[in-house]
Amino acid sequence: MTRATAIVGDIHGEAGQLSELIGALENRHIIFVGDYINRGSRSRETLEQVIELKLNRPETICLLGNHEAALLGYFAGSVEFYELAGLGGIATIRSYLSRVSGDVREELFLAMPKAHREFLQSCPSYFESEDMIVSHCGVDPANPSSREPVDMVMTRHEELFRPGFTPPKLVVCGHYAQQGGLPHVDNNFICLDTGCGTTGGPLTALLLPEREFLQR
Amino acid sequence: MSTAEFVQLARRVIVGPCLATFLYGSYARGDFKEDSDIDIIQVTPAHSAPYSAGKVNITCYTRDQLLRLAEAGSLFVLHLISEAVALDDPAHLLDAMKSAYIHPTSYAPFYEELAGALPIVAITQTMFDDAPLAYAATASYLLRSFAYAKAVELGNATFAMEDVVKVIGDNRVLVRLRSLRLSIDYRAFCSVVELLFEFAHRTFLYRTEALDVFVVNSYGECDLAVVLGLRVLSKGNLFTYVFLEPKS
Numbered sequence: 001m002t003r004a005t006a007i008v009g010d011i012h013g014e015a016g017q018l019s020e021l022i023g024a025l026e027n028r029h030i031i032f033v034g035d036y037i038n039r040g041s042r043s044r045e046t047l048e049q050v051i052e053l054k055l056n057r058p059e060t061i062c063l064l065g066n067h068e069a070a071l072l073g074y075f076a077g078s079v080e081f082y083e084l085a086g087l088g089g090i091a092t093i094r095s096y097l098s099r100v101s102g103d104v105r106e107e108l109f110l111a112m113p114k115a116h117r118e119f120l121q122s123c124p125s126y127f128e129s130e131d132m133i134v135s136h137c138g139v140d141p142a143n144p145s146s147r148e149p150v151d152m153v154m155t156r157h158e159e160l161f162r163p164g165f166t167p168p169k170l171v172v173c174g175h176y177a178q179q180g181g182l183p184h185v186d187n188n189f190i191c192l193d194t195g196c197g198t199t200g201g202p203l204t205a206l207l208l209p210e211r212e213f214l215q216r
Numbered sequence: 217m218s219t220a221e222f223v224q225l226a227r228r229v230i231v232g233p234c235l236a237t238f239l240y241g242s243y244a245r246g247d248f249k250e251d252s253d254i255d256i257i258q259v260t261p262a263h264s265a266p267y268s269a270g271k272v273n274i275t276c277y278t279r280d281q282l283l284r285l286a287e288a289g290s291l292f293v294l295h296l297i298s299e300a301v302a303l304d305d306p307a308h309l310l311d312a313m314k315s316a317y318i319h320p321t322s323y324a325p326f327y328e329e330l331a332g333a334l335p336i337v338a339i340t341q342t343m344f345d346d347a348p349l350a351y352a353a354t355a356s357y358l359l360r361s362f363a364y365a366k367a368v369e370l371g372n373a374t375f376a377m378e379d380v381v382k383v384i385g386d387n388r389v390l391v392r393l394r395s396l397r398l399s400i401d402y403r404a405f406c407s408v409v410e411l412l413f414e415f416a417h418r419t420f421l422y423r424t425e426a427l428d429v430f431v432v433n434s435y436g437e438c439d440l441a442v443v444l445g446l447r448v449l450s451k452g453n454l455f456t457y458v459f460l461e462p463k464s
Contacts, residue, residue, distance in 0.1 A: 081431075082449040082450040085431065085442075085446050086446065090432055090435045091435070093432055093435075094432065094436065097432075100432045101425070104426075179261065179262065
């Protein structure tokens with residue numbers, strides 16, 4: 001890979017940290033691993049920033065996280081309110097609505113700008129090049145060729161963290177909040193979820209080709 | 217059962233990473249009954265959902281969570297440091313909780329938090345019938361919490377309900393909790409709810425909004441209402457949620 005790229009980890013509604021990080025990535029191609037929303041209090045602003053960035057820099061790749069999938073599932077009726085709430089979804093609801101009065105699902109749907117819903121629906125489940133694959137939850141070590149959305153976005157592949165797992169090309173993901181605010185780096189496998197919006201950790205970007213990290 | 221037998225039991229039922237285990241509740245005190253559950257705390261490196269294995273209930277907390285709760289004067293941590301038995305505690309967390317625990321200067325904020333959750337159980341029979349077990353568990357939890365706090369305020373940190381009602385001088389708590397435990401019906405439920413509103417000095421009003429609406433609107437104002445409301449909405453299904461115990 002020769003093009004200067006930044007892969008950005010889970011944001012979870014921390015619009016302030018996102019704004020600071022983006023400001024430091026001006027000339028880079030950006031790939032987001034997903035989980036823009038939930039838990040942190042500024043999910044609406046976070047989506048606004050990401051959508052604006054995508055408009056200004058159309059080559060930006062915004063992958064789908066399981067939290068966005070849960071929100072889309074809630075709108076579609078396949079995810080219950082308590083399941084979305086269990087993922088910190090009330091923070092997202094309250095970022096669009098100061099109070100609700102009747103049908104929460106319908107009120108949120110109407111309060112969320114169409115551009116936000118269309119953005120969520122447009123997010124691909126992975127990005128792959130010759131030398132790396134980026135997805136929200138990595139690849140299934142037991143079935144590394146699978147590119148099914150369930151394997152790319154929804155599942156927990158804890159086996160990724162077992163010593164000795166060495167994928168044939170670089171795998172970059174988020175999803176698994178790391179303790180201590182540092183990314184997990186091991187044998188062609190990097191996890192960028194450093195607890196932003198979850199444990200109060202930093203937001204992390206992987207800079208390529210340098211293989212260095214930038215945090216805010 | 218001896219402590220050694222509980223240690224063996226914990227080793228059989230505990231799933232996943234474990235930094236320490238504590239036995240608490242009636243089996244730790246020795247006043248258990250035939251139908252009592254066995255309550256175990258599993259200290260985990262990261263937030264994990266509670267789970268059960270037969271009559272053993274395993275609740276997961278991180279070390280930081282327990283120490284933060286201790287510093288906040290949590291009634292639950294007081295419960296642990298008063299009666300829990302360490303089954304496996306290589307890093308001496310129970311001692312650390314005892315050292316970190318700060319007695320709250322007032323239980324008024326705790327009572328406010330409990331009162332904030334009361335609309336969850338201010339319901340008609342039709343609503344109760346939608347999730348009777350979850351609503352009964354919620355009402356029982358709230359009444360036990362009021363009673364424990366009252367006993368602690370009176371200078372007696374006891375968590376055996378037979379002793380608690382003697383300290384607070386109100387046997388109705390024990391009678392009504394037992395009645396609801398024996399028969400989970402709307403009438404027994406209402407008698408617990410009635411006492412809850414009396415303890416909270418609130419006038420009973422039926423909740424008119426749906427529970428999800430109440431939960432969303434309570435967010436940021438009453439963490440306990442959110443946690444308990446979600447437990448009812450999940451109808452006992454376990455799910456991951458960062459449990460924020462009210463500061464007392």
